Amino acid sequence: MNEANIGELIELLGRWATGRGPLYLLLAARLRDLIDDGLLPPDTALPPDRVLARRLAVARGTVVAAYDLLQQEARVVRRRGSGTRVAAADLPATRAANEVGSNPLLSHILHPPDGVTLLTCAAPDEPPPLLAEAFRQAVSLLPERDLGYHPAGHPALRAAVAAYYTGRDLPTDPSQIMVTTGAQQAITLLTGLLVNPGDVVQTESPTYPGALEVFRHAAAVIRPRLEPGERPALMYAIPTASNPAGTIMDTATRRRLAAAATEHDVPLIDDEVCAELCFSGSAPPPLASFTSGEQIITIASLSKLVWGGLRVGWIRAAAPLVSRLARLRAVHDLGGDVLSQLAAASVLSRLPEVRQARVEALRHRHDHLLSRLRARLPSWEVFPALGGQTVWARLPRGDADTFAQVALRHGVAIPPGRSFDPQGGHADHLRLHFLFPPEELTAAIDALAQAWAAYDGARHPATRHTLIV
Known part of the structure; x- marks a missing residue:
């Protein structure tokens, strides 16, 4: 990369260092955006560590750490002797x-x-027969007049999900439910609202890689174990039918985890996407059942229980947080597909079956x-x-x-x-x-x-x- 190209990259980086958190995370986050948006196309050569560090007036270690992080995410390729380049968008299957x-x-x-x-x-590729029936029923329930914009979710599905949790001995009001386009969007929205660059997110290890991708994209520092004196901005756990191991957290550990989140006032995402797939019977109580605080945020979806193509999930949280999430979601897509939400409400009514x-x-x-x-x-x-x-x-x-x-x-x-x-x-x-x-x-x-x-x-x-x- 010549001096003119380096100058163009510096302009593209803009005010990359104005956020909160370690400089290498801020630099990696801005480079990630440029790569994902196509402004740095595949095979683009990036400046050598020392050169970019000098132009940005930072330590060389900052650039090295940013490049290394992007390499772990498959966004750049670093080879001794040939420098750092933006990775190909479609990698050959034989590449190590x-x-x-x-x-x-x-x-x-x-x-x-x-x-x-x-x-x-790991998602079912066989839509069950009752799904077609649920959509036929949903068509009959379409209102004659309705804008169809429901950022927090269609009222019928919000009520159905609230009733579902109430039936699991977790009293829930529809105002505490936000419908999302699957649980992946739930994690993304919550991360966007609660996590800033450089914040610590505590997870289990191993855990769901889709969540790790979201946290990395937010330039968070991900820790399975906290450093002394460290306080996370968010915790994420899969206590029931975990991904990847299929384990189920015992009741005593659930109580301790919920108590820790409440005591330290840290938001905790309880990922229940596979909770209804316990081999021994009904799902254990959600983590929110073990505390009266509002720190526990429960997410779930129908993608694993029914079909991956039914892109309907939800968040159960304190009503004020749901309102904030709905405002954030409205910026992106004004709400999900109404027909799918009505079909999901029908599926929930036949959940035991x-x-x-x-x-x-x-x-x-x-x-x-x-x-x-x-x-x-x-x-x-x-x-x-x-x-x-x-x-x-x-x-x-x-x-x-x-x-x-x-x-x-x-x-x-x-x-x-x-x-x-x-x-x-x-x-x-x-x-x-x-x-x-x-x-x-x-x-x-x-x-x-x-x-x-x-x-x-x-x-x-x-x-x-x-x-x-």
Whole structure:
């Protein structure tokens, strides 16, 4: 990059350092925006560390840390001798994952590879028959006159979700409910309202990578464990049917977690997206049931219980927070699709029926997956799930990132463990979902067994990738 191009980049960066938080996070956030908006196209050369640091009047370490963070997010590629460049938008399947640190869960949604069995995205791909019936009923309920703009959600669905929580012994008023376009939007809106660049967000490890992407995009510092004296701006947990491991938090731990959020006055997101998929029966109480404070924010959706294409989720929170979120949401899209919300209200009225059919199928497929793994990959350590849609597995040797590349060449896409770790650990783990019918799961495990036989893990010791945040 010549001096003229560096000058153009400085102009594009603008007032990048005027936010709150560490300078490297602020610089990474602005570069991220420029890359995502296409103002820095793929393969654009970025200035050397020392040059950009001098032009920005910051320490070289600030630029190095910003570049390293963007490399972990797969937005730039750094190679010794050839500098730092904006990463290609569509990465070749054979490129080693540890070169760019890409998130396969998102990349396989944006650019699904042909002829590959996707064990990456854990969402049902079979809309249940009752969904079509729910939409037919929704059409009959469309009002004769209604603008259709409901930033906080259609009143019928807000009332239905409030009744759902009240039925779980968590009294809820419709004013405490905000409807969202899935739980991912719920996390994004809450982060946008509650988190500033440089703020600390505390999460579990491993945890849902979609949430980690949101927190990183907000230039937050993500911590599984807080440093001495550190106070998070937000906490995020999946206590019921967790992603990726399918675990269920015990009651005593739920009480302690809720009490800690209340005592320290820290907002805590309780992600209940898979809460209705517990194999043993009804979902445990939400974290908000264990405190009278307003710090607990519950989010959920119908994407895992019903179908990923039914983009309806919600937030349960204090009414004043819901009002603030609705104002923020109105800036983006004025509210969600009314027909889908009316259909979702119909589905909620038949929740026991939906849950029973879904859980029975998942439990059967879970047991089948574990049986095939024991038969074909006995050296893998697989942790049975108590609910949800996924299991967590540990390889006996090698690196899950590298093995994922071998598996891809055998026709199966799997997400390596570091995608679920806010600090890039769990490099010897991977997640497997059990959403496919038994015969498809069998074929997928057979292919993984062939890939494992072809993979020489002894040459690839597990790499502990560590993010700066």
